[in-house]
Amino acid sequence: MKLERDLLTFAQEHGLTILGPNGNGFINVTDQITPYGLPITPPLKAGPVGVVLQSGALASAVLAYAQGHGIGLSLMVAMGNESMISVTDVVDYLLEDASTRSIALFLESIRHPDELRRVAEKARALRKTIVALKIGRSEASSRTAMAHTGALVGNDAVNDAALRQLGIIRVSSLEDLLTTAGLAGYNAPLPGRRMGVVTPSGGACDIISDLAEEVGLALPEFTPETIEGLRAVLPSFSTCHNPLDVTGYVVVDSTIQQRSLQVVVNDPNIDFVLNLVSTEGGKAPTPESLAQVLPGYDNLSRIIRESPARLCLPPTPAWISHPRRASS
Structure with missing residues (x-):
């Protein structure tokens, strides 16, 4: 000292x-x-x-x-x-x-x-x-x-x-x-506490629900219009509530999660959306693998751009969130 x-x-x-x-x-x-x-x-x-x-x-x-x-x-x-x-x-x-x-x-x-x-x-x-x-x-x-x-x-x-x-x-x-x-x-500050969730896993829905309650985030019910739109996308055995599990049918139809996200981002009951996805690790990218995954990210980018508000995201593909707020 x-x-x-x-x-x-x-x-x-x-x-x-x-x-x-x-x-x-x-x-x-x-x-x-x-x-x-x-x-x-x-x-x-x-x-x-x-x-x-x-x-x-x-x-x-x-x-x-x-x-x-x-x-x-x-x-x-x-x-x-x-x-x-x-x-x-x-x-x-x-x-x-x-x-x-x-x-x-x-x-x-x-x-x-x-x-x-x-x-x-x-x-x-x-x-x-x-x-x-x-x-x-x-x-x-x-x-x-x-x-x-x-x-x-x-x-x-x-x-x-x-x-x-x-x-x-x-x-x-x-x-x-x-x-x-x-x-x-x-990302810009979130406009509110009302979170929408789109995932391919019921277990993930459980974890996110517990964490949301712990930190004070709300999970409002989807509007009837959103539920109607989701029923047109999801298989008949799915349940259209928030948080949304698009079910294992995503293995059969790889587009089902993004098509569901396209519906959810326009729900007026929701301030922002968490879209949970996973990426395959441990393998070096090849032209063939990139050709398979890049169109999905291009479409995800389009959903963000065309949604009620645009959100810039960190360069990690493991998750995405989307606020619904007036653009400045």
């Missing part, structure tokens, strides 16, 4: 700005500037997600996950001990950054609550999303944070309530942190 205080005093006396100490630096992916202390595996994919971490080594895991899931980053910063530059300073910068549309935070402690409130209000005004993975739910993680950066994690119930009040989305895993921030970064 004495060395850190001496370093801070020296920097202040000489007009220097310090990131850290006890951090790995930062990666400015937008401008390809990389004063970062660990190896970086190319390519660096630029995109709309800014990442701020109160951790050093975890930054490499974040970068690898983002690269592996097609999530483009604008800036990633490992904060270290925050002797001069704080998390909220970097968040404030990212809110002003035109290339950043969402911000992912890994937080051990909330050092400046008033500043966090200020930047959270600013984020809402700018319609930029902040997603946070705040550790400290367990006694063990609290001890670990204290040991490696001297951070006091605080009472978890208080932290949870505060983040919710500030409009910061709290998640519980690193995967959820990047996936949620990626979703927010590549």
Whole structure:
């Protein structure tokens, strides 16, 4: 601590700005500037997600996950001990950054609550999303944070309530942190809580229904017009309700899910639609396999363009969502 205080005093006396100490630096992916202390595996994919971490080594895991899931980053910063530059300073910068549309935070402690409130209000005004993975739910993680950066994690119930009040989305895993921030970064804010779901699996409907209730999303019933349209598409043994299982008949008719989606996206009871699809992994694409799958994605793109509102999507084909809102 004495060395850190001496370093801070020296920097202040000489007009220097310090990131850290006890951090790995930062990666400015937008401008390809990389004063970062660990190896970086190319390519660096630029995109709309800014990442701020109160951790050093975890930054490499974040970068690898983002690269592996097609999530483009604008800036990633490992904060270290925050002797001069704080998390909220970097968040404030990212809110002003035109290339950043969402911000992912890994937080051990909330050092400046008033500043966090200020930047959270600013984020809402700018319609930029902040997603946070705040550790400290367990006694063990609290001890670990204290040991490696001297951070006091605080009472978890208080932290949870505060983040919710500030409009910061709290998640519980690193995967959820990047996936949620990626979703927010590549898409406009959802216009409401009413979700329509189109899947090829009854089990998936069950999982999505439970998760929707957990996070406060509504699954409204389809309108009679939508049900009538779905009955013209689906086999007689299917059930036309939300969430929609198009059934295993999709194996017989591979177009049935997208034709069902075409009906559901126009339902006035629904704000956005989750269309659950899967992709075949572990195989290198061939001209033949691409010729089979690309027409389906072209048609999916058409459905998005011709629906009541258009939504840009992250470059991962595992899912798609579609908001129904007035275009600006």
